[in-house]
Amino acid sequence: MHHQAGGVNTGDGAIEGIADRLFRLEDGGATHEFAELAELIVGYQRERNPVYGRYCKAIGDFGEQLFPYLPIAAFKESPVTCYPPEQAERVFESSGTGSGRPSRHYVRDLRLYERAIDEHFRRVFGEAPFVLAAHLPHYAEMGSRSSLLYMVDYIRVQMAVLGSRSFLEEPERLSDFIELSEQNGVPLVVIGAAFGLLQLVEHHPCQLPANALVIETGGMKTYRREINRTDLHERLAAGFGVDRGRIYSEYGMCELLSQCYTRGDEIFLPPPWMRIQVLDPEDPFREVDEGKVGVLAVLDLANIHTVSPILTEDRAVRIGDGFAVLGRLSGAELRGCNFLLENV
Amino acid sequence: MRSTDTEQLAESIAAVAVAWREPDHPERERAVEQTLALESNTFTEEAVAFAINQQMALITARSLSRWIQGRRPRSRLTVGVLNAGNIPMVELQDFLAVVLTGHRYVGHVSSRSPALLPAFAADVSAHHGSLDAEFVTADELFKRVDAVIATGRDETAQWVHEQAAAHAIPEHRRLVRGHGFAVAVLDGEEADEDYEHLAEDALLHEGLGCRNVAIVWAPKDLAPDAFMDALARFRAVFPAHESTPRRLKMQQAFLAAVNAPHAYGEGLEFLISKGEPEAQQPGHIRWVEYSDVTDIRPWLDQHHHQVQLLTARPAVIEALRTGLHGSDHPFSIEPLGSAQRPPLGWCPGGIDTIEFLTQLQ
Secondary structure: OOOOOOOOOOOHHHHHHHHHHHHHOOOOOOHHHHHHHHHHHHHHHHHHOHHHHHHHHHHOOOOOOOOOOEEOOHHHHOOOOOOOHHHOOEEEEOOOOOOOOOOEEEEOOHHHHHHHHHHHHHHHHOOOOEEEEEEOOOOHHHHHHOHHHHHHHHHHHHHEOOOOEEOOOOHHHHHHHHHHHHHHOOOEEEEEOHHHHHHHHHHOOOOOOOOOEEEEOOOOOOOOOOOOHHHHHHHHHHHHOOOHHHEEEEEOOOOOOOOEEOOOOOOEEOOOOEEEEEEEOOEEEEEOOOOOEEEEEEEEOOOOOOOOEEEEEEEEEEEOOEEEEEEEOOHHHHHOOOHHHHOO | OOHHHHHHHHHHHHHHHHHHOOOOOHHHHHHHHHHHOOOOOOOOHHHHHHHHHHHHHHOOHHHHHHHHOOOOOOOOOEEEEEOOOOOOOOOHHHHHHHHHOOOEEEEEOOOOOOOHHHHHHHHHHHHHOOOOEEEOOHHHHHHHOOEEEEEOOHHHHHHHHHHHHHOOOOHHHEEEEOOOEEEEEOOOOOOHHHHHHHHHHHHHHHHOOOOOEEEEEEEOOOOOHHHHHHHHHHHHHOOOOOOHHHHHHHHHHHHHHOOOOEEEOHHHOOEEEEOOOOOOOOOEEEEEEEOOHHHHHHHHHHHOOOEEEEEEOHHHHHHHHHHHOOOOOOOEEEEOOOOOOOOOOOOHHHOOHHHHHHHOO
């Protein structure tokens, strides 16, 4: 399937208007509206983003991909922007745990990021307010370079009651937030990196109220050993004394302005302005069937000023409109030195 | 197993290997046909023939005996082998190691290469009268075995350990190897023939396999033209699998997008790029420049767990050996042209499989 942008006004004014249309899209809404916006935005990126423009020119036929997906490693190599990168309002960086070199996402307009966070968080978790307790070890040292810290802080300021904060330095104080939640009569939301939350429940087990929510934001590899999401959710539910359906996961990365959430299970659902495909790692122009393992590709239309079609390095399976993440693609898989590839 | 039994089995295996050296040996022909008909692998007719011929040429009663060196385990156990099947006949070494040390072999073959080893094993069984070897599913395997051998990434290793623990297979009876790749080191004195050897090291089996050369270290001012010519000549003899150009297309476009220096063969049958010493996807060779050969040592120190093999001209090997003296590197150091021709006694990940099997109790 091939899409051509051609003939649209790709001036900045038109793009501003697009942002409003984008966030008005509804879950399961009109696909033609999404398709029209995608054509417009990706067409603009092809024209204005030199990295993506060169990529599209070189790739030619892109098979079953919705649009040519730019490999995410491009964010490590050069600024991927539709505008002079020095005009970026903020540069988010990955923690660089993979190859050592961090990815850099030059964000032109933080309002876009905030709207993507706001619109989707409210759709998934309901209208505020609530008590927010954040536990994000290792991200703190990244400061303003961390998109995750920015997101959590935005949610705290916009949607949480006074007293919501990070409890990284005093994990034993989680009980304070439980009290705060009861005093205010609003639910408690605990958000944190997976490994940090696991350590927290191991060292400071506590009983959260039944209506509390736990959102883990990934980072399972940094734990003593890698664990799968089923085990992670079970351990967190047991450790926090809540139903497994109260444990959610967030899928986000510094290169994307949008986030996907699970809703009490292990299937990430994207916001209405995002689509995903799962591609064959050995032939990335071919989409694998639903339920088969492949590499995750995302089309995040909120990335208006950078690039929307991105090929991640995550192994995933598509389940309906959502996806389950199974871990990172590794050299072993690509070289085939792994008997489990076909059995996962 | 008594030594005479081992010798008789080695002779049977050697006799079958002689038969398998012939492309029209019916069992080989049938297994190759079945293998090439599969869409799940990227094997080409030429690469399958190369792999079988290379392995069969190694097997003689004498070479098997030299490899085993009369080593025998104290107890006879059932050993399960989870095979990767990423390149043709890659399963053979573990199979031979298990049966020749007198253990019972229970293997799981990959859907990418399910025919070759079972056909060879059936041939040995028919020739020898009987053979304690069978092939089962991965789930079934754990129910049947006392020890296990597997290769894979960290998650796989964890899964194997969990399965083994669930089936009461103790840790000392598990050989779980890591994965990796090979590196080549050039000094600029290479002849055309050396480059042809290197082309085989890097491109055969479409860049798959843990001994495949993924990174080529070269002196700063050395132009890769001679190597590129050798890659093109190699492709004239070993055409790429039809999936290779599609797989490399995305990487070539990526390199073009980020303005990274790169070159590729006609029809994208190979791709080479200059840059950081990072292994790329199979078939994409990374050319890394160095100022002095000793510059490579710190990188090798840091990545020795991923590097399975270092290949170079003998003079370069000598210089590197001096430099690596005293370092505890588990990888092999072999001449150019060795990567796709592992000897019987090759120790993947620096671990001697025969030693593991004979220590089992």
